Amino acid sequence: MEELQKILEIRKKLKRKLDPFRYEHSLGVAFTAAALAMRYGENIGKAELAGTLHDCGKYGTEEALIKRCRKNGVTLTEAELKSPAVIHAKYGRYLAEAKYGIRDQDILNAVAYHTTGRAGMSRLEKIVFIADYIEPLRDKAEDLPRMRELAFRDLDRCMYEMLLGTEAYLKKKRSGIHPDSIEALHYFERLIKEERP
Template sequence: MKEPDLKKIRKAMEKELDPKRYEHTLGVAYTAASLAMCYGANLNSALIAGMLHDCAKCLSNEKKISICKKHNLPINPAEEKNPFLLHAKVGSYLASKKYGVTDPDILNAILNHTTGRPDMSLLEKIVWLSDYIEPGRKQAPNLPEIRRIAFEDLDKALIMALENTLSYLKGGNMEIDSMTQKTYDFYKNGGNV
């Protein structure tokens, strides 16, 4: 099984993403690589997942919906109201079909990088958290502390970031995908549902 070419993926992302999103993508890939080295995850998988996690982010909402309908990708009620959330699902699909990713762990890391899910793999947690703590992020509360803790206790940092995410969404009276709440509850309860 041949792994996707990281250099080709990087060039494709530079071409397909707007400059700000591309910089964010590089930040996520490098942060994911650093966390992978820290926790013994596959370095190349972390880089590929980080580079592709937002590969569908710059597609129009109409295009994301069209891809989902054309390829029978389910759309939940939160995604229907907020189609920008579909970028993870569509991104995982494109990673497989367009960029040749066959590793289910990489595809799941891309698929779950916005909401998380209970009982994530190490790579899924790394990519989810890297998206939150990458160097270009400036707004999140307690970011310096979460960045530090991410390299000491991945699950603790994950819980802190999920708490902040839920607090932000609730405070802004925004739609909360039920999976984000389930993910938080799972990790807050020590990995028990």
């Protein structure tokens, strides 16, 4: 009951901050993360919380977001300023802790790394990253049907393929790729090769 109360309060607060589409997307990520948690034996409540909050820092303009980071002591690296799409995740981690009362480090990391990924990701981090990509409202990526199937079959391979896709996409757009994503890509590549040499 206490858990339910907590998630209802978080949703209420989040709905006031995010635009309606972003809010629905967040619920989609929460439900998808919960389903993946069932499949892989992860804590369902934690997956739901992390999914709900993953984009809590995603509102307002890019400049306003950078300003909010500075004001609240969230340090941004040169790489983050070069690929600003990742900043909302770092700011989101701060908000999840300071404004939504989350203390669990695994949940906070799942919020912080949902855009870039990183080497050595926890199972919860992978679940939220993947849920963000495949939740029901997503419709742009061509490989969605295959990724949706792969997500429930092999988390590590799914991470690897999603990171590969992101790398190709960013290259095509000539945007910078965050160092955490490059390390994540190498990490999952190694994992997969060790599994199936």
